[in-house]
Amino acid sequence: MTTLFEKIINGDLPCEKVFENDRIIAFKDIFPKAPVHILIVTKKVIPNLQSMKEEDLPLIGEIVKVAQQLAQEFGLEEEGYRLLTNNGNHAGQVIHHLHFHLLGGGPLGRMVG
């Protein structure tokens, strides 16, 4: 089944894009949980972290680089930010297409609520 993020990647759904290259797209979360809440999404269809194959692992390094760049652009470097991925039901993953949340711009509270 096509996920909502595939529709965004294919241009069938709008998004507030903040980064894009051949492998990764990043856009603002539609229901932000922090003053800055950006989703960093692989263009390759990978359901979650656990299902990544060996050949996909370089994407993790690239996601970190994109997060660093966006943190700089959005002024998160000094006070800090959180980069996380929800893997599966217990983590509350809703969209089964690999993505990382970049959160910041204010105190984020404890890691697990």
Ligand code: AMP
């Ligand atoms: P997760 O719970 O980790 O699967 O996160 C999915 C995220 O996607 C949630 O934070 C939603 O607010 C966000 N989201 C859902 N629909 C959209 C959309 N159309 N554009 C941007 N973000 C979305």
